[in-house]
Amino acid sequence: MIYTITLNPSADYLMQLPELKPGETNRAVSSDLVSGGKGINVAEVLTNFKEPVTAMGFLAGFTGSFVKNEVGRKGIHSDFIFTEGLTRINVKIKAGEETEINGQGPVISEGEIALLKQKLSNLTEEDLLVLSGSVPAGVPAEFYKEVVEQVLKSGAKTVLDTSGEPLKKGIEANPFLIKPNKAELSALYDQPVNDLDAAITLGKKAVEDGAENVLLSLGAEGALLINKDECFTAKAPKGKLINSVGAGDSMVAGFLYAYANKVDLKGCFQYSVAAGSATAFSQGFCTKEQADELAVSIAVQSI
Numbered sequence: 001m002i003y004t005i006t007l008n009p010s011a012d013y014l015m016q017l018p019e020l021k022p023g024e025t026n027r028a029v030s031s032d033l034v035s036g037g038k039g040i041n042v043a044e045v046l047t048n049f050k051e052p053v054t055a056m057g058f059l060a061g062f063t064g065s066f067v068k069n070e071v072g073r074k075g076i077h078s079d080f081i082f083t084e085g086l087t088r089i090n091v092k093i094k095a096g097e098e099t100e101i102n103g104q105g106p107v108i109s110e111g112e113i114a115l116l117k118q119k120l121s122n123l124t125e126e127d128l129l130v131l132s133g134s135v136p137a138g139v140p141a142e143f144y145k146e147v148v149e150q151v152l153k154s155g156a157k158t159v160l161d162t163s164g165e166p167l168k169k170g171i172e173a174n175p176f177l178i179k180p181n182k183a184e185l186s187a188l189y190d191q192p193v194n195d196l197d198a199a200i201t202l203g204k205k206a207v208e209d210g211a212e213n214v215l216l217s218l219g220a221e222g223a224l225l226i227n228k229d230e231c232f233t234a235k236a237p238k239g240k241l242i243n244s245v246g247a248g249d250s251m252v253a254g255f256l257y258a259y260a261n262k263v264d265l266k267g268c269f270q271y272s273v274a275a276g277s278a279t280a281f282s283q284g285f286c287t288k289e290q291a292d293e294l295a296v297s298i299a300v301q302s303i
């Protein structure tokens, strides 16, 4: 079974306008409010793929109730903890290029953190745990590291998709997979990632530092998968970008879907790129048919 944890979920307010003019009153031509947060998005894609998954994490207030209802309406199995405060609203503006403004989210108490850890105490080697997104106030930067350590003892595998200190510390605990994008990898080592060689060098460094597999997403350019034995590269398929919010989460979901269905790592990588791009080319998250259709066209090269 796959479990996802989203410590800081969101209601994502998607707005479209022809042009964004800072300092002026801008009017949207369309808008939509949807459930968000990286782990929840991973669970949504896995549910689209009919792969059993449980979305966990913290929700609060009326926006939290909205997220819980949306998750239920989409048929995603969930087990959230409700806290004080208000789940954040993240604003995603598509006006030619995409601009995102992510809110802060509620403060999580020590008791609530302990409750979440307790819920994870029954994982077994059959399970996969996805730890995704930013760490809200109240949760220490070591949280992901501690959970990866805790879960490793049960034999379950962990996937870590976060940034900054929580990523740096989490890598030390030997997660099965991390999924940084270019900016996140560059920030992790405070070095620019201007070309493929630089991406590979820093990806290998993350492997040396403890990550078993590094799935590095490069947006429209595609992705890299690096571990101690292999380095795979794949170009993203060409298509019309509709919305890239959640493309990275879809990539994680695609990888895990293939992995849970006993596909080898090269095939998991190919399917991850297909799912990421299928979402980038859709309104909302991709279906399995869309990912399947792209997967056959994606060539994976060993370098």
Ligand SMILES: Nc1ncnc2c1ncn2[C@@H]1O[C@H](COP(=O)(O)OP(=O)(O)OP(=O)(O)O)[C@@H](O)[C@H]1O
Pocket (backbone or CB within 6 Å): 180, 181, 182, 216, 217, 218, 219, 220, 221, 222, 223, 236, 237, 238, 239, 241, 244, 245, 246, 247, 248, 249, 251, 272, 273, 274, 275, 276, 277, 280
């Ligand atoms: N414009 C695009 N064209 C084709 N594929 C894309 C495009 N943008 C994203 N993708 C696909 O989605 C994958 C993940 O994209 P990206 O690197 O933007 O992730 P991310 O920064 O984690 O995204 P997000 O945080 O918005 O979910 C890419 O590796 C690629 O397969």
Ligand SMILES: O=P(O)(O)OC[C@@]1(O)O[C@H](CO)[C@@H](O)[C@@H]1O
Pocket (backbone or CB within 6 Å): 008, 010, 012, 035, 036, 037, 038, 041, 090, 100, 102, 132, 133, 134, 135, 245, 246, 247, 248, 249
């Ligand atoms: O602020 P975080 O936790 O890093 O990212 C949150 C978020 O931007 O990630 C998802 C897309 O990946 C969105 O649904 C959500 O708004």
